[in-house]
Amino acid sequence: MKNQKVTIHTIAARLNITASTVSRALSGNKRISQKTRELVNKTAAEMGYKPNHMASNLRKGKGNLIGVIIPRINRHFFSHAIAGMEAITNPAGYNLMICQTNESQAKEIDGLQTLINNRAEGVIMSISNETRNGAHIQAATDGGMPVVLFDRIIKNLNIDHVINDNFAGAYEATKHLIEQGYKNIVHFSGSLHINVYEQRLNGYKKAMNEANLDVTSDMIFDNIITRLSGEELAQTLLTKNKLPDAIFSSSDYSALGALITFKNAGINIPQDIGIVGFANEPFTELTDPALTTLEQYSEDIGRSAARLLIERIENKQNKEVPSSLSFKPQLIIRKSSQRNTID
Amino acid sequence: MKNQKVTIHTIAARLNITASTVSRALSGNKRISQKTRELVNKTAAEMGYKPNHMASNLRKGKGNLIGVIIPRINRHFFSHAIAGMEAITNPAGYNLMICQTNESQAKEIDGLQTLINNRAEGVIMSISNETRNGAHIQAATDGGMPVVLFDRIIKNLNIDHVINDNFAGAYEATKHLIEQGYKNIVHFSGSLHINVYEQRLNGYKKAMNEANLDVTSDMIFDNIITRLSGEELAQTLLTKNKLPDAIFSSSDYSALGALITFKNAGINIPQDIGIVGFANEPFTELTDPALTTLEQYSEDIGRSAARLLIERIENKQNKEVPSSLSFKPQLIIRKSSQRNTID
DNA sequence: TTGTAGGCGTTATCAA
DNA sequence: TTGATAACGCCTACAA
Numbered sequence: 001m002k003n004q005k006v007t008i009h010t011i012a013a014r015l016n017i018t019a020s021t022v023s024r025a026l027s028g029n030k031r032i033s034q035k036t037r038e039l040v041n042k043t044a045a046e047m048g049y050k051p052n053h054m055a056s057n058l059r060k061g062k063g064n065l066i067g068v069i070i071p072r073i074n075r076h077f078f079s080h081a082i083a084g085m086e087a088i089t090n091p092a093g094y095n096l097m098i099c100q101t102n103e104s105q106a107k108e109i110d111g112l113q114t115l116i117n118n119r120a121e122g123v124i125m126s127i128s129n130e131t132r133n134g135a136h137i138q139a140a141t142d143g144g145m146p147v148v149l150f151d152r153i154i155k156n157l158n159i160d161h162v163i164n165d166n167f168a169g170a171y172e173a174t175k176h177l178i179e180q181g182y183k184n185i186v187h188f189s190g191s192l193h194i195n196v197y198e199q200r201l202n203g204y205k206k207a208m209n210e211a212n213l214d215v216t217s218d219m220i221f222d223n224i225i226t227r228l229s230g231e232e233l234a235q236t237l238l239t240k241n242k243l244p245d246a247i248f249s250s251s252d253y254s255a256l257g258a259l260i261t262f263k264n265a266g267i268n269i270p271q272d273i274g275i276v277g278f279a280n281e282p283f284t285e286l287t288d289p290a291l292t293t294l295e296q297y298s299e300d301i302g303r304s305a306a307r308l309l310i311e312r313i314e315n316k317q318n319k320e321v322p323s324s325l326s327f328k329p330q331l332i333i334r335k336s337s338q339r340n341t342i343d
Numbered sequence: 344m345k346n347q348k349v350t351i352h353t354i355a356a357r358l359n360i361t362a363s364t365v366s367r368a369l370s371g372n373k374r375i376s377q378k379t380r381e382l383v384n385k386t387a388a389e390m391g392y393k394p395n396h397m398a399s400n401l402r403k404g405k406g407n408l409i410g411v412i413i414p415r416i417n418r419h420f421f422s423h424a425i426a427g428m429e430a431i432t433n434p435a436g437y438n439l440m441i442c443q444t445n446e447s448q449a450k451e452i453d454g455l456q457t458l459i460n461n462r463a464e465g466v467i468m469s470i471s472n473e474t475r476n477g478a479h480i481q482a483a484t485d486g487g488m489p490v491v492l493f494d495r496i497i498k499n500l501n502i503d504h505v506i507n508d509n510f511a512g513a514y515e516a517t518k519h520l521i522e523q524g525y526k527n528i529v530h531f532s533g534s535l536h537i538n539v540y541e542q543r544l545n546g547y548k549k550a551m552n553e554a555n556l557d558v559t560s561d562m563i564f565d566n567i568i569t570r571l572s573g574e575e576l577a578q579t580l581l582t583k584n585k586l587p588d589a590i591f592s593s594s595d596y597s598a599l600g601a602l603i604t605f606k607n608a609g610i611n612i613p614q615d616i617g618i619v620g621f622a623n624e625p626f627t628e629l630t631d632p633a634l635t636t637l638e639q640y641s642e643d644i645g646r647s648a649a650r651l652l653i654e655r656i657e658n659k660q661n662k663e664v665p666s667s668l669s670f671k672p673q674l675i676i677r678k679s680s681q682r683n684t685i686d
Numbered sequence: 687t688t689g690t691a692g693g694c695g696t697t698a699t700c701a702a
Numbered sequence: 703t704t705g706a707t708a709a710c711g712c713c714t715a716c717a718a
Contacts, residue, residue, distance in 0.1 A: 007711055018689050023713060033687060048486055053460045054397040054406070055711035058694050063397070073425065073441075079417030086443070095457055098416075098441045100429070114438055117396045143391060256629075283626040286599075350695055361705050366697060376703060398695035401710050 006047045015043055026051070057119065066094045066309065067115035069125035071103050071152070076281045077298045078126070081150065084302025085124060092310055094121065105130040112136055115145075122146035122309045127154060129191055146312035150305040152196050160312065162305045162325040166196050169294045169329035170203025173276045174248050176292070176331060178211045180339045182246035182274045185213070188224040188233065188254045197225075200250045200278065225250060230257025238265055245273055246337070252277035252284050252293055259287055259336065274337040278329075289335035297327045349390045358386060369394070400462065409437045409652065410458035412468035414446050414495070419624045420641045421469070424493065427645025428467060435653055437464065448473040455479055458488075465489035465652045470497060472534055489655035493648040495539050503655065505648045505668040509539050512637045512672035513546025516619045517591050519635070519674060521554045523682045525589035525617045528556070531567040531576065531597045540568075543593045543621065568593060573600025581608055588616055589680070595620035595627050595636055602630055602679065617680040621672075632678035640670045 004010075008022040015022075017036070024032045025040035026049075057063035066089055070078045082098065089096055097120065099111030108128045115123055123145060125137070134154035141147050141159060149161040177185050187204045190197035201220065208215045224233050230249070234257060237243055249255035255277030262273055269275060269289055277284060277293040284291040304325050347353075351365040358365075360379070367375045368383035369392075400406035409432055413421045425441065432439055440463065442454030451471045458466055466488060468480070477497035484490050484502060492504040520528050530547045533540035544563065551558045567576050573592070577600060580586055592598035598620030605616055612618060612632055620627060620636040627634040647668050 005711090008713095009711080019711085020690080020713080021688060023711095024688085027713085031687060036687080050459050050486070052401070052462060052711050054401050054462055055694090056713075058395070058397045058401055058696095058710095059712045059714085061694065072422075073416045074419070074422030076417070079415075079422075082416065083443075083445075095440075095442075095461075097438075099438075100426075102426075116393050118438075119395060119397055143393070283629050286626050286629045286631075288629075288631045348695095351697095352695080362695085363697080363706080364704055366695095367704085370697080374703060379703080395695050398710090399697075401694095401712090402696045402698085404710065 006044075006049045007052070008049075011040065011043055011047060011049060014047070015039060063119055063121060064094050065115075065118060065120045066096055066306075067111070067120040067123040067125075068096055068098045069101060069108060069111045069115075069123060070098070071101050071126060071128050073098065073100055075279075077151070077279055077296055080298035081126075081302035081305070084299035084304075085306040086302075087299070088303050088306035088310065094310070101128040103129040105132070109136045112140055116140060116143070120145070121313045122148070124148045124150060124305045124309055126151045127194070128152075129194065132193060146309055148305045148309040148312070150301055152194055155195055158322050160308045160323045162301050162308065162327075163195070164296045164301070165326045165328040166199035167203040167206075169278070169296075169331070170200040170248070170250075171207045172203075172331050173278070173292075173294055174204045174207035175211075176333065177246045177248060177274055177276060177337055178207060178213070180246075180270075180274060180337060182339070183213055184219075184242075184244045185246040185248055185274075186219045186221065186237075186244040187215075188221050188230065188247060188249035188251065188258070190225045190250050191223055197250050204248055219244070224254045227253045227257040230254030231261045232257075234258040234261035238262075243267070243273065247273065247275045249275070249277050252279045252281040252291065255291055255293070256283065256287060259291065263288070270336050270339045274339055276337050280332055284332075285334070287336070292334045292337035293332055294329040295332050296329045301325075301327055349387075349392045350395070351392075354383065354386055354390060354392060357390070358382065406462050406464060407437050408458075408461060408463045409439055409649075410454070410463040410466040410468075411439055411441045412444060412451060412454045412458075412466060413441070414444050414469060414471050416441060416443055418622075420494070420622055420639055423641035424469075424645035424648070427642035427647075428649040429645075430642070431646050431649035431653065437653070444471040446472040448475070452479045455483055459483060459486070463488070464656045465491070467491050467493060467648045467652055469494045470537070471495075472537065475536060489652055491648045491652040491655070493644055495537055498538055501665050503651045503666045505644050505651065505670075506538070507639045507644070508669045508671040509542035510546040510549075512621070512639075512674070513543040513591070513593075514550045515546075515672075515674050516621070516635075516637060517547045517550035518554075519676065520589045520591060520617055520619060520680055521550060521556070523589075523613075523617060523680060525682070526556055527562075527585075527587045528589040528591055528617075529562045529564065529580075529587040530558075531564050531573065531590060531592035531594065531601070533568045533593050534566055540593050547591055562587070567597045570596045570600040573597030574604045575600075577601040577604035581605075586610070586616065590616065590618045592618070592620050595622045595624040595634065598634055598636070598679075599626065599630060602634065606631070613679050613682045617682055619680050623675055627675075628677070630679070635677045635680035636675055637672040638675050639672045644670055 008019045012019045012022045022040050025037045101107040105128050134157040153161045189201050205215050255275050277291050280293045280295040284293045351362045355362045355365045365383050368380045444451040448471050477500045496504045532544050535541050548558050598618050620634050623636045623638040627636045
């Protein structure tokens with residue numbers, strides 16, 4: 001019992017009026033009689049009319065689609081950021097189309113292209129781990145596509161963005177470790193070309209410097225953000241004669257890997273080694289000991305990014321200076337880093 | 344430096360040919376000279392031409408959008424199911440538009456409507472907790488929209504679907520508890536109008552009956568699928584004079600809540616109480632003791648759902664009998680249910 | 687208040 | 703191989 005396609009013309013024919021009248025009735029135009037409006041609405045419902053947004057958008061030269069490009073949807077941070085975006089975009093009448101890149105630059109470029117070709121009104125994005133330059137993003141904005149970056153951004157790209165204050169968060173986390181009496185604190189980092197990891201490293205360094213603790217290059221480990229890499233690195237560290245006495249990791253996942261590996265090796269956390277992660281993934285509360293980490297205000301960041309984008313879309317006048325918002329993460333102190341506490 | 348809109352007409356004008364020729368060149372039509380094709384492609388690139396999918400889809404009466412409607416994207420099961428779908432849909436040239444319902448029927452209906460109005464080729468969906476009937480889904484399929492349901496489905500709706508064999512999984516989990524010597528096994532369930540929870544309950548009952556263990560109504564707890572409700576229920580159970588000796592929960596989250604509450608109350612898991620959850624959420628491996636649970640083949644389920652949908656979309660002939668696929672979950676035995684093991 | 691006509695960007699059909 | 707024309711479904715001046 002498939003419907004034939006029912007368009008405003010079908011309805012018009014049935015009622016012996018023109019398509020324009022139907023269009024006006026359906027779109028709530030005022031220049032139409034109450035009677036006709038009701039009749040049209042009733043008939044449309046009866047006939048199972050579904051407006052064709054593509055035709056409408058084509059004609060109006062404007063749609064209601066906002067694209068979101070992110071590395072992965074199943075990260076605490078990103079899924080909550082999306083929730084924040086929806087809280088803003090849905091009431092404003094926009095729909096979200098979400099593309100996962102799985103950290104692949106190729107997929108990121110593809111996704112952006114698809115959104116452009118589908119005439120999205122704008123794009124909110126966080127770059128993939130692989131992405132080394134912003135040529136594709138620059139091209140999109142040059143072509144008139146409003147873009148807002150969030151969390152993982154490209155530096156020196158003159159674009160609205162919303163980020164965590166990774167520097168401040170990392171600084172605070174490291175300072176906390178120092179206050180707990182840890183001295184030989186190593187850092188697990190991500191890809192250092194990504195602002196996020198660069199800033200976390202800088203925050204770590206600043207806290208160390210302020211406390212007159214040396215940071216040598218063998219204390220910084222690149223590209224350690226997965227559980228597996230955390231486990232492997234911890235194993236490697238175990239074979240060395242001197243273990244660090246604390247780890248500040250840019251990732252909860254690698255912190256988890258290290259925590260488990262050290263624990264299995266009989267090392268006491270936090271007595272022998274203190275550990276702090278980043279992102280407040282749900283599991284951090286459940287590890288034994290529970291993992292100290294930093295909560296990022298993901299929903300706020302999502303909301304802000306969506307607001308900025310909608311501003312860009314709707315006020316077509318160009319603000320010359322791009323907006324830049326920053327949210328300071330909150331340190332969540334749990335057992336894995338509390339050497340001084342008696343409990 | 345915003346681009347003017349560049350269309351096939353702009354390109355045609357520049358080259359003193361017609362739009363039809365440009366269209367043919369761009370779309371790889373064979374009836375065109377090599378020379379023209381190259382010239383057009385080169386010019387299009389130079390001018391920054393972006394094909395307008397909306398116009399193309401409108402004209403062709405067909406697009407490449409597949410909608411996905413799910414309760415939440417940040418569940419292990421759903422985010423992995425989406426990954427599975429993408430693995431099938433992307434190579435086939437389709438794009439996914441993902442809508443979260445947050446367990447609200449209203450948002451589910453909205454999302455479906457949006458997809459219909461955007462002329463999605465088809466929809467893959469898993470119903471919200473709130474959804475009590477399939478009228479909106481029936482209406483969509485009656486209107487010619489191909490739909491495949493997965494995981495949480497509506498019974499008695501003649502629609503392709505892909506599900507977990509929740510009955511078998513629950514049966515196996517319960518049997519495992521019984522084999523470990525637990526006898527007074529209670530069940531945490533979800534909303535029983537959802538197939539998923541109904542089947543898990545049935546599997547539990549069957550295993551209990553086979554072992555000649557009574558199941559009375561006070562052993563079954565409805566709507567206990569969040570961590571909070573698991574904690575609250577565990578607290579309540581603690582106040583009663585007789586605790587159950589095991590819990591088979593339909594949800595890892597409520598199992599977690601119970602595990603933590605009991606542990607804090609000084610109850611030994613698995614000696615005093617055995618616990619089994621469902622879904623193999625990542626955290627289940629990390630709880631203390633680690634939580635026995637069931638892995639659902641989420642990526643396979645996603646892939647299968649996508650394959651079924653594409654079949655429906657592309658073979659327009661109606662199979663009269665809807666396909667029904669079922670994947671048996673795998674029991675993952677961890678410490679929380681192993682009373683007999685010495686380790 | 688309603689109708690007429692034209693076009694949004696693309697592609698299919700027919701003719702040249 | 704290319705061009706001319708019409709149409710996908712909708713919206714909006716403009717006219718009546």
